[in-house]
Amino acid sequence: MQKSYTRTFLNNPATAYIIALVFLVAAMLAAISVGTVSVPVRDIIAIIGNEVFHLPFAREIEPMHTNIVMNIRLPRVILAGLVGASLAIAGAAFQGLLRNPLADPYTLGVSSGASVGAVITLFFGFTIPGAGQFTLPIMSIVFAFLTITAVLFFVRKIDPVMKVETIILTGIIFSSFLGALISLMIALTGDELRQIIGWLLGSVSMRGWDYIKILLPFFLVGSLLLLFNGKELNAMSFGEERARHIGVNVQKRKMVILAAGSILTGGAVAVSGTIGFVGLVIPHLTRLVWGPDHTHLLPLSILTGSGFLILADLVARTVISPTEIPIGVITSIAGAPVFAAILMKKQRERRGMTNA
Amino acid sequence: MLNVQQLTGGYSGEKVVNDISFSVNKGELFGILGPNGSGKTTLLKMLTGILPFAGGKAYIKGKPIEEYKLKELAKVAAILPQHSSQTFSFTVKETVSLGRYAHQKGLFQTWTEEDESVVMEVMKQTEVDPFAHHDLNELSGGERQRVYLAQALAQKPEILFLDEPTNHLDLSFQKSLLDTLKRWTKEQGLTVVSIFHDLNLAGLYCDRLLLLENGKIQKEGLPDEVLEEDRIRSVYRTKIMKQPHPSVPAPQLVLLPEGETEGDLSINESMLSFSLEHIVLKAPFPLKTMSSGVVGSGTGWHKNFVNRHVDRRYDCSDHRNEMREYLRSYNFEPVETVGMMTAVILEDVCHHFYEGSNFSVLVVVTAGVGNSVDASKSDAHSSGMKPGTINTWVFVNGVLTEEAYIQAIVTASEAKAKAMSDMEVKDLITGTIATGTSTDSILIAATQRGSGLDYAGTITSLGKIIGKGVHECTCRAIQKSRERAGS
Known part of the structure; x- marks a missing residue:
């Protein structure tokens, strides 16, 4: 009964938020501090205090440290955090909505859509007039939207009640189709191959503050929409009919949640490429420790998801420094075994339940 | 309480139920019977707003069902489905609390003292309060069904719809569930409309019965009128016999197995x-x-x-x-x-x-x-x-x-x-x-x-x-x- 114990001990929401917040802050400080040039934690606090909050910290700081923190590491950490948070909360929402702990943003094809948008941009090497270097993220988000619209349109054509099974199936069909398109473009591409592969594996390096500005509005809109639907997600994880009986406007809420999830996933994929397993593993672990109540699961997933991706990025750039490993590789190496363990545990539980 | 007039409908154009009219009074326990495919569940889904009508009208408390907002409807009518699936291990109390959804107001849906007291009350009524903080998947099937009943009751409904509530439950819980429902209809004026598979349970507990055959009403009336030997034989196409209950004035139907009456053995002095x-x-x-x-x-x-x-x-x-x-x-x-x-x-x-x-x-x-x-x-x-x-x-x-x-x-x-x-x-x-x-x-x-x-x-x-x-x-x-x- 180890689990019951941990749940009662940690179940107090205040405790949960404090632990998650401490984890996030610790991850951020660690990631800003560690690197080829090591910056002491006290200096980091002083730099951020001075530069961001304009507090009068009377402390001698090397200008190089300020430069490293403000222009390289802090934006990188914030971007990693935002991407992790977006993927985690979107994953939590999709899992609740689809009543499938194995579902993730990718199941709906949103992420494949975003990838296609990005790969098309890289393949043709074109620029939207006026958008400049932001052509790639804009295209990703647009394609994510197009994909989810197409998926939902097809689902509604196939099954007017929009059963979750139909949505997943349609999502998988779209994913396969779009994945084939990406493979086709990679096969046809010449010199751009490395760039596309690198982008596909995912990275948050050298993106800078501009990418944060691109992602932030999408992150805020998507997260707020989901946070206001925590109760509805709770109801819908008991099945759509049940939710309807309780009084949830399932059709409307489902659309809002799917849209919010696509905004978050689309935005994240646009700035960092395909980073797997964050949207799967983080909600799952969070749920395991603090329970499945979405009113807490969603905000906690934001905190733990961002902390997780910041740490993953730290590992990615330090393990075989100076060479960087794509962050998607790290999340997959860390995430896949955890995911397999969860799956096995679930199977054992299910068998134990039928025996009982 | 519930008034259904010439109701027709079904799945995507195909009419599963046809021209159904009946009404249920406040405080009644009303049973819906019929063989598989007779349209029982379809009828219930239409009455609870899941399926649209192709024709006819249904009124709850004098107001057409389709004019209710979902939250309004959830405050008046609650449903206990045949199967409930749960994917994540919510605790019993979290599950029951969801029943208060329709009663919560505002963007942040604040949890009021009234919500809390209603949840505690219904958990006591259904006797699930001892495991309020247990996970749902730690419970037995019968206990879980009681939790979902508590969830439905937390909606504080005036009319409760049940789809084969006793399915998969052992004998003692079948009895205690129906005894409880019966008591609530009498003491609190709760109206219960329930699909039954078991004709004998229906005959034992219901005030009135509705027998469906091929989506049409075969008979509506008192249990004794509906559960007639010849009628049940023809509707269910099976050999049954009707007998009085040994201690209660209710009809009971028993199955007659085939093949047992073969042979011509007779009892003799040998x-x-x-x-x-x-x-x-x-x-x-x-x-x-x-x-x-x-x-x-x-x-x-x-x-x-x-x-x-x-x-x-x-x-x-x-x-x-x-x-x-x-x-x-x-x-x-x-x-x-x-x-x-x-x-x-x-x-x-x-x-x-x-x-x-x-x-x-x-x-x-x-x-x-x-x-x-x-x-x-x-x-x-x-x-x-x-x-x-x-x-x-x-x-x-x-x-x-x-x-x-x-x-x-x-x-x-x-x-x-x-x-x-x-x-x-x-x-x-x-x-x-x-x-x-x-x-x-x-x-x-x-x-x-x-x-x-x-x-x-x-x-x-x-x-x-x-x-x-x-x-x-x-x-x-x-x-x-x-x-x-x-x-």
Whole structure:
């Protein structure tokens, strides 16, 4: 009964938020501090205090440290955090909505859509007039939207009640189709191959503050929409009919949640490429420790998801420094075994339940 | 409370239910019955707003269902579905609390004290409060069903819809669930509309029933009217029989399995065996019996028939248990056996096989007239159980109705009294002609195969043979007993 114990001990929401917040802050400080040039934690606090909050910290700081923190590491950490948070909360929402702990943003094809948008941009090497270097993220988000619209349109054509099974199936069909398109473009591409592969594996390096500005509005809109639907997600994880009986406007809420999830996933994929397993593993672990109540699961997933991706990025750039490993590789190496363990545990539980 | 008018609808254009009209009053427990595919669940889904109507109207509290907002509807009507799936391990209290969704207001849906007290109240009512903080998947199926019931009740509905609520529940919880629902309808005026698979449960608990056949109303009315033998037979296309409930005025329907009535075996004298200890008839299959034996009395189905000799001084204080032990020691399973006792010397048994036109009867009588009584003057006798002295067995190869059993007992008794009179057996205390002894037992057993015998009154073909047979056998048995006493 180890689990019951941990749940009662940690179940107090205040405790949960404090632990998650401490984890996030610790991850951020660690990631800003560690690197080829090591910056002491006290200096980091002083730099951020001075530069961001304009507090009068009377402390001698090397200008190089300020430069490293403000222009390289802090934006990188914030971007990693935002991407992790977006993927985690979107994953939590999709899992609740689809009543499938194995579902993730990718199941709906949103992420494949975003990838296609990005790969098309890289393949043709074109620029939207006026958008400049932001052509790639804009295209990703647009394609994510197009994909989810197409998926939902097809689902509604196939099954007017929009059963979750139909949505997943349609999502998988779209994913396969779009994945084939990406493979086709990679096969046809010449010199751009490395760039596309690198982008596909995912990275948050050298993106800078501009990418944060691109992602932030999408992150805020998507997260707020989901946070206001925590109760509805709770109801819908008991099945759509049940939710309807309780009084949830399932059709409307489902659309809002799917849209919010696509905004978050689309935005994240646009700035960092395909980073797997964050949207799967983080909600799952969070749920395991603090329970499945979405009113807490969603905000906690934001905190733990961002902390997780910041740490993953730290590992990615330090393990075989100076060479960087794509962050998607790290999340997959860390995430896949955890995911397999969860799956096995679930199977054992299910068998134990039928025996009982 | 609920008023349905010419409701028609189903899935994507196909009409599953057709022209359904009925109404349910406040505080009623209303049952919906019908074979698989008759449209029960479709009807319920339409009434709860899941499926659209193709035609007709349905009103809850006088307002058309489709005019309700989802949250408004959830405050008036709650549903307990047949299966509930849960993916994540919510705790019992979290699950029940979701039922308050429709009652919460504002963007942040604040949890009020009223919400909390309602949740605590319904958890107590459904007796799930002891595991309020347990995970749902730690509970048994029955407990989980109670949690979902609590969730539905947390909506504080005025009308509760149930889809086969007793499905997958064990017997005791089926009963406690329905007892609780029934009580709430009476005490709190809750209206319950429920689909039932089990006709007997429906007949037992519902105030009124609606029987569906192929999406149309077959019959709506009181349980006794709806659960008619012929109607259920034709709607469910199966062989059933209707019987009254043994202790409550409610109809009960029982299934009749096929293939059991094959074969033409009949009960005859070759199945009898005699010893000084007991006379036994072992039937090759169970016979339907009505008897007043020590074991297996009343009506039932029995294979073994034992008439046991006991000493005159036999201690009768716990004779039933002693008899069961006795039967077991001779490898007769007591539940399959009708057992009688007699102080008569068993050699004095008299039996005979009678052929009727399309049936036959075996009569077995053991008679001793030691404590004969004139039934019209029995006040003169002291009470007390003594081993029976005239034991009459009548085996009929034929199908007897319930009334035929009773008539057979009457006919056999009359024949026995007549035999007493003809043999001039006297009540030793009053000095008048006796009608029997103080502890006589009778058994009527029928194979329930072969030709039907509806009546067994004295001038029916069966009654004639029973009367003649019992009279003959009783006379001869008394004579044998007297000869032994004389010699």
